[in-house]
Amino acid sequence: MATKRQNGDPPESVTTPKKTKTQEGEFNGAVFKSMLKDSSKAMKGLDTFIKMAKKLPSPELYDVVEGYIKISVECSEIFALLEEENNSEAELTLIFQSLEMILLRTASDLSQLSMVGSNIVRKTVSSHIKLLLSSLHSDNHRFVRQCLCLLSALVSQGAEAAREIFGLMQFSKGLTNLAQRRDKTGKPDVRMAYIQFVLSFLMSGDNTTIGQILDTKDFLSEILTNGLTDDRISIVNLILSTLQTRVVQNKTITKTQKVRFFSASVLRQIASLYKWNGIVDVSMDEKEKDEEAGRRIVRELVHNFLLDICCSRKHGISFHDPSLGTAGRVNG
Incomplete structure (x- = not known):
């Protein structure tokens, strides 16, 4: 009976991965390369390559990339296709x-x-x-x-x-x-x-490029001064976390550079996130409504960021003023 079972149609759970491997074997690196050289098959090859590449890396799939x-x-x-006119x-x-x-x-x-x-x-x-x-x-x-x-x-x-x-x-x-x-x-x-x-x-x-980015007018600041409060929560998190780790907490970026970039207008736009009203695109605690949880998370993100940039003497834009409290003193 066991022998007949092996020679006959295997159960679906065994068939599926075998069928997948067969399909993948029909489109591999060599096949893709060959299709790219054929003008009638090149775009089909690219489309198939992209669809497979989106599923990678996966131990279950052939790695066509x-x-x-x-x-x-x-x-x-691929570059030869870019050389063609009228794409x-x-x-x-x-x-x-x-x-x-x-x-x-x-x-x-x-x-x-x-x-x-x-x-x-x-x-x-x-x-x-x-x-x-x-x-x-x-x-x-x-x-x-x-x-x-x-x-x-x-x-x-x-x-x-x-x-x-x-x-x-x-x-x-x-x-x-x-x-x-x-x-x-x-x-x-x-x-x-x-x-x-x-x-x-x-x-x-x-760090050289980061410094140049900060000095380039409107390139980075443009994402902060236009529509930040309407961005989805994952994007707000990406912006604030990247700025915090790569700029604010970056020891090679001087306070002067930070002061120039984080101007009053830029900080005002970042602070506007306290009134964030964007899209919740991450999983929230089931005990809270998505909108309420989203606003709470964004407020925490922006609050922590502003504390770091405005209040931290180590990382932020605040300077120690040695003259503070000496205005009323009279020199003897």
């Missing part, structure tokens, strides 16, 4: 997202293949940065979001990449206005992608 970059360390097949925004979105999927992995669990990430940064900067930056002015919200996500992924490759990308940025009202492009339904929008892009420079850990 690792499989591809091990046999194409320059990702030349539509839909096609560019697929190309940019594929590169982003690779960069996110080389900056994390595939750090042993960081050379691939460096190659992507180098190739993008040398040949395609003009296309990428000009695409930020598109009216297509999804396309602009993807461009910003790719830029964030490029910065995530390390301090050198952060310095390189920052040096090429064209700071203008057209760029900072991206912080105001919001989806009123609460879906991930251009503003969110812009915030993550700006903060990626702080997360890079390169």
Whole structure:
């Protein structure tokens, strides 16, 4: 009976992973590379690659990202698609997202293949940065979001990449206005992608770049002075925690730099979070209503931040005044 069971149809619990592995085996790094070289299959290949990459890393799935970059360390097949003329925004979105999927992995669990990430940064900067930056002015919200996500992924490759990308940025009202492009339904929008892009420079850990970010008018401050009270709770937490750890508590950033950046107007906008009325997108305590719990959490976040920046003599913008209390003294 046991022999018949093995030769016959196995139970569903055994079939499922085997079927998954078979499907994955049909699309691997080599197949993807081959599809990219065929103009009739390239976009289908990119779409399949992205869908699989979003599920990775997973011990249950074939790693198509690792499989591809091990046999194409320059990702030349993807970049070859960028060389083609008259790519539509839909096609560019697929190309940019594929590169982003690779960069996110080389900056994390595939750090042993960081050379691939460096190659992507180098190739993008040398040949395609003009296309990428000009695409930020598109009216297509999804396309602009993807461009910003790719830029964030490029910065995530390390301090050198952060310095390189920052040096090429064209700071203008057209760029900072991206912080105001919001989806009123609460879906991930251009503003969110812009915030993550700006903060990626702080997360890079390169203190030279962080100092330059603070000195660049409107680039970082724009996310604080426009619509902060309407941001979802996860974004508010990301902004405040990143500023606190990478700027306020950063010993290499001088008090003078902090005073210049955290002006009265910027601090006023941060303080406005006491009246936060954004979207709750994290799990809350069941004992409280989401809106009430969300407001409480944001108030705690902003209160702790303001205590650090305004009251801490070690980290904040307050100075010791040696003349305090001596105004009435008379010199003998």
